[in-house]
Amino acid sequence: MLNRYPLWKNLLILLVLVIAGIYAAPNLYPEDYAVQVSGTREAYTVDSALMSRLEQDLEKAGVAYKAAELNDGTGLIRFADGDAQLRAKDMIADELGGNYVVALNLAPTTPEWLSDIGAGPMKLGLDLRGGVHFLLEVDMAQAVGQRLDVYVSDIKGQLRDERLRYRQVEHLDDGRLSVRFADAETRDQAEDLLRGNFPEFLTETDDTEEGNFVYINLSEQTIREIEDYAVKQNLTTLRNRVNELGVAEPLVQRQGRNRIVVQLPGIQDAAAAKRIIGKTANLEFRLEAKPDESRANTEVYPFRTTPGRTAELERDIIITGSNVANAQASFDENGQPQVNITLDGKGGQMMSRVTRNAIQRRMAVLFVEHKSRMVEQRVDGETVEKRVPYTEKGIISLATIQSTLGNSFRITGLESSQESSELALLLRAGALAAPIYFVEERTVGPSMGAENIKMGVTSVQIGFALVLAFMLLYYRVFGLLANVALTLNLVLLVAVMSILSATLTLPGIAGIVLTVGMAVDANVLIFERIKEELKNGMPVQSAINAGFSRAHTTILDANITTLLAAVILFAMGTGPVKGFAVTLSVGILTSMFTAILVTRALVNLAYGGRTLKKLGL
Amino acid sequence: MSKTKKIYNFMGPRKIMAAFSIILLLVSIGSLAVNGLKFGLDFTGGSLVEIGYQQPADLGKIRQSMENAGYPDVTVQTFGAATDVLIRLGETHDPKLGDTILASLQADEPDQTLELRRNEFVGSQVGEELREQGGLGMLLALAMIMLYLAFRFQLKFSIGAVLALVHDVIIVLGLFSILQLEFDLTVLAAILAVIGYSLNDTIVVYDRIRENFRIMRTETPVEVMNSSLSQTLSRTLMTSFTTLLVLMALAIFGGTTIFGFAVALLAGIGIGTYSSIYVAANLLLLLKVQREDLIPPPKEETEVDDMP
Numbered sequence: 053m054l055n056r057y058p059l060w061k062n063l064l065i066l067l068v069l070v071i072a073g074i075y076a077a078p079n080l081y082p083e084d085y086a087v088q089v090s091g092t093r094e095a096y097t098v099d100s101a102l103m104s105r106l107e108q109d110l111e112k113a114g115v116a117y118k119a120a121e122l123n124d125g126t127g128l129i130r131f132a133d134g135d136a137q138l139r140a141k142d143m144i145a146d147e148l149g150g151n152y153v154v155a156l157n158l159a160p161t162t163p164e165w166l167s168d169i170g171a172g173p174m175k176l177g178l179d180l181r182g183g184v185h186f187l188l189e190v191d192m193a194q195a196v197g198q199r200l201d202v203y204v205s206d207i208k209g210q211l212r213d214e215r216l217r218y219r220q221v222e223h224l225d226d227g228r229l230s231v232r233f234a235d236a237e238t239r240d241q242a243e244d245l246l247r248g249n250f251p252e253f254l255t256e257t258d259d260t261e262e263g264n265f266v267y268i269n270l271s272e273q274t275i276r277e278i279e280d281y282a283v284k285q286n287l288t289t290l291r292n293r294v295n296e297l298g299v300a301e302p303l304v305q306r307q308g309r310n311r312i313v314v315q316l317p318g319i320q321d322a323a324a325a326k327r328i329i330g331k332t333a334n335l336e337f338r339l340e341a342k343p344d345e346s347r348a349n350t351e352v353y354p355f356r357t358t359p360g361r362t363a364e365l366e367r368d369i370i371i372t373g374s375n376v377a378n379a380q381a382s383f384d385e386n387g388q389p390q391v392n393i394t395l396d397g398k399g400g401q402m403m404s405r406v407t408r409n410a411i412q413r414r415m416a417v418l419f420v421e422h423k424s425r426m427v428e429q430r431v432d433g434e435t436v437e438k439r440v441p442y443t444e445k446g447i448i449s450l451a452t453i454q455s456t457l458g459n460s461f462r463i464t465g466l467e468s469s470q471e472s473s474e475l476a477l478l479l480r481a482g483a484l485a486a487p488i489y490f491v492e493e494r495t496v497g498p499s500m501g502a503e504n505i506k507m508g509v510t511s512v513q514i515g516f517a518l519v520l521a522f523m524l525l526y527y528r529v530f531g532l533l534a535n536v537a538l539t540l541n542l543v544l545l546v547a548v549m550s551i552l553s554a555t556l557t558l559p560g561i562a563g564i565v566l567t568v569g570m571a572v573d574a575n576v577l578i579f580e581r582i583k584e585e586l587k588n589g590m591p592v593q594s595a596i597n598a599g600f601s602r603a604h605t606t607i608l609d610a611n612i613t614t615l616l617a618a619v620i621l622f623a624m625g626t627g628p629v630k631g632f633a634v635t636l637s638v639g640i641l642t643s644m645f646t647a648i649l650v651t652r653a654l655v656n657l658a659y660g661g662r663t664l665k666k667l668g669l
Numbered sequence: 670m671s672k673t674k675k676i677y678n679f680m681g682p683r684k685i686m687a688a689f690s691i692i693l694l695l696v697s698i699g700s701l702a703v704n705g706l707k708f709g710l711d712f713t714g715g716s717l718v719e720i721g722y723q724q725p726a727d728l729g730k731i732r733q734s735m736e737n738a739g740y741p742d743v744t745v746q747t748f749g750a751a752t753d754v755l756i757r758l759g760e761t762h763d764p765k766l767g768d769t770i771l772a773s774l775q776a777d778e779p780d781q782t783l784e785l786r787r788n789e790f791v792g793s794q795v796g797e798e799l800r801e802q803g804g805l806g807m808l809l810a811l812a813m814i815m816l817y818l819a820f821r822f823q824l825k826f827s828i829g830a831v832l833a834l835v836h837d838v839i840i841v842l843g844l845f846s847i848l849q850l851e852f853d854l855t856v857l858a859a860i861l862a863v864i865g866y867s868l869n870d871t872i873v874v875y876d877r878i879r880e881n882f883r884i885m886r887t888e889t890p891v892e893v894m895n896s897s898l899s900q901t902l903s904r905t906l907m908t909s910f911t912t913l914l915v916l917m918a919l920a921i922f923g924g925t926t927i928f929g930f931a932v933a934l935l936a937g938i939g940i941g942t943y944s945s946i947y948v949a950a951n952l953l954l955l956l957k958v959q960r961e962d963l964i965p966p967p968k969e970e971t972e973v974d975d976m977p
Binding site for chain 1: 721767768784792805813814858862868873903904919922924931
């Protein structure tokens, strides 16, 4: 029994460790405080001219910066401390105005040769970095309801085109549509027509004294599609809004069937973020009703700013906020806030077509907001809280059309400059396809994040030091070897986390601490086994070999079951818990590698290939 | 280590130990039934605001000003340090809540700058889902482990190991219920980690029992248990000790947010070490494990030898 690894095996282990060392290295470089500048749209890109202008401005203002760089149309200016970063951000934001997004960021300082091979530091979770986490729920009933409303007008149009006379088309509260006819024959013709034109309809007929009805249900698949569309549309809109907010490295992701996660790391003004993200403001442009207009075609709305004043508007909507191509907040001649609006092609056409025939009539701009309130309801004797959505519409301006409107004009009548800039932002980012509600929110202040890192690192250090000391005292030379393996395990763990660009959270750090404690287990198992074999009178080299090989099964079984638990934790956990599961799983795998292979290699190097009477164990 | 191989009579007081375990279980289940768990925000839903003061905060004054600000039904407590205040509120979500509370408390303390450290809101529905998911996850973990062990060892071992795990989990839950420590998501994660860890211990013991059943042809099952437990004792204690060491570090230096997590793991690993010695082996005897249960011997020994 020689206990020597062939050269290739030693080299392979060494290679793995060297690679691990390289990929773990970026975590040693502290991140820079940085300000990130990017354009909001094609017309406003960040170029080197703009960057040098900013650099000059910073120099003039006496704000020291470390470096300024330009990557793919995004400018990054690095600072030595947070103070300079904040001052510079305010300055740059003032300078550039609303066409550029200016965001605070932490920029990695990974040396170029490392980032060239794809190495980078671990990402820090919100609990370590500070920031906001939202879980939003998309109101699916509303999304389907909105689509049903569209169907109502589609059905009316088709029946009219085919000259089938209907009495009424209604969107019922139970989520069905009902179409009422005067006689069964027309009803049957209409049913055939609708089934042909709308394959997604499931129809039923019913004859009562009130008339002959067709009831329409949507197929399950169609409802799924509508819901899916609503979530995807909302994801896009939320991404746009988050981009407008100027957050570096935001995360907007679907979770489950009807939820969306939004994470904004390092954000300073959480309240503003919440206001913008949850807002469902939109605009509607309508003509004021003519005095002789039938009541069925008009609706009365109040003015937002003057209580008590109302106006009667036509039911038909000329265009909505979704036809807006660009919107910028500014001030009018009198210093009142206004929003300059540019319509897209279709919106511009609609607007000029309608306004051409309506000169000297008045046009209203309606501000539409979807809101919800919690109402207590009694269901089966139990009080449950139910969310009841409602829509608030108010007129913000009613002005006489002087001439045909084209695709760009301005609206006034807003309450404050904050409202005008938020409205402009919302119009640019697009409306939400269905209302969303906050179901979870976590905000962590930046100083708390820093504190969490400090505490996490301290406990890793202390725990690690205690284990190292104990192993050294108890197993002496073998303990030293195990300690080397344990240290390498930590390096390997960090490297794998960095390569996977996994997110490190506070429970994740706890997972590392736990891994440190548990990683020695495999070595303890092996060493105890060697001791035992020695006591049974086995020669030293055979005992070492037997110790390693007999402990294998146990180590494997024990680790696989722990891994099972960790994988389940990962699958069902969210956020921070997932972080724990990741470090735990990775830690189990790396510790198996180091405890079995690395320790063995070290023991072989130290003791292998020679005759020994005693062992320092 | 002693020079001679000493075999402790672990299974001697096994009836007393069984009684001890049963008492612990009954107390835990009783407390869980009567007191329940003090579920944290993650599971109940609600809002929470953490505010950092520069000087030690006056909780009475904060309660008063919260009441004046229109939040009568709140819990105010310090969190970790006297300068750190945690305020819990009901369930309705208000995006401005954190800032509103900060502003109203700041107005009372013109001499110091307060800081909004943390602001959390969890909808009641989300909380309920998490609770269900958590329970489900734990059951799933146990089922998977049982399956794996039945495959790798034998059904009796698998039942014994899983019952030992259930024992550990119930007692840790019982501890949280008796001490009314807050049970949040990280504690749930810790309990799942305890399942993994305690199993680790049990498997090491079972592995040795299986091995010894094959070697020791003449001894009774009780003798096999005793020598297996004695042989693995120093390893069991060593690993538990190093893990407890790091967990102590985590509990003391890791901060209040993960204190519950560290406590759950400390308790879980303590009880897991005890159970892998007294409960897991004891259960095998109760299930009347025989040498015949392990015949024909599984082949994995040769498989594993192929591994590097």
